[in-house]
Amino acid sequence: MSPTDPTAPLTVLLGNHPHTRPLKDGTIPVEGVDCRYPESSPLPPAFARMVRYLAYDICELPMATYLQALDAGIPVTLLPAVLVGSTHHRSLTRLPQGPRIAPGDLVGRRVGVRSYGQTTGLWVRGWLQEEYGVRSSDVTWVTTEDIHVAHYVNPSYVERSRAERVADLLHAHEVCAAVLGPKAIGGQGAGLVPLVDDAEAAGLAWTERHATIPANHLLVVRDDVLRTRPDAVLAFYRALRQAIADTAGERDDSPAGRAVATGWSTSLTSCLDIAGRYALEQNLIGGPVDVAAIEKKTHFLDA
Structure with a gap:
């Protein structure tokens, strides 16, 4: 069956989060729609498959990845949902036994990042x-993986290393600091320390200044699916909204807990x-982002 067939299953790729579990295990069904939830472990290769091959x-x-896909004209539309988010002042790390450097000292230096x-x-x-x-161009960024958007x-000022992990770059003294995502901080980044003094307070100050929380993972739908099956997309979105509401008690009041949300809001825009x-x-x-145009495409979801 064609994915645009109204009876075809929807193929939905989601990470394993408390708020996606009720959808994936069927506790919260998507009314009138058969949804299939393939797994990808690790998750990032699935992001590349989406923006390269839909x-x-x-x-x-x-x-x-979404912003780059939008800029490249890849036919996907943002759905108003934040699945993962947090502050990131603690994400810039160094070896605890290495020289004590501050963020402002990074000009002219090398910093590791996955991509x-x-x-x-x-x-x-x-x-x-x-x-x-x-500025980003003041630093040499040493990467261990390719970018998701192929072209x-x-x-x-970006170099590719043969190292498998970003933390390996630090331990090999190829870089003086490393950017680690939330999961990596508790994994390969164990024992590393932030460059920012009192990183948690600095992150909270950023959220207060900007009245939002940095979103890491959002949700997109293929344009052809949104165009031909808007009712199915709406049904899925409503089920996700319920799942996020029903699992609110599993999230704390930290920025990561508060970031998870559905709906167009001043925070999301x-x-x-x-x-x-x-x-x-x-x-x-290559050009500015028109947030109003992004919102307009799916305003009907929150009607």
């Missing part, structure tokens, strides 16, 4: 410029606006 009908997608298009890196480079005056060409500005400053995209 492999899924609906897909969890990182903020930076130049990694969303955590987008947010880290954003606050580096905003708070310390360190994007990294800037000249501000988040997209700031991320778009950061992405443009960092040469991840």
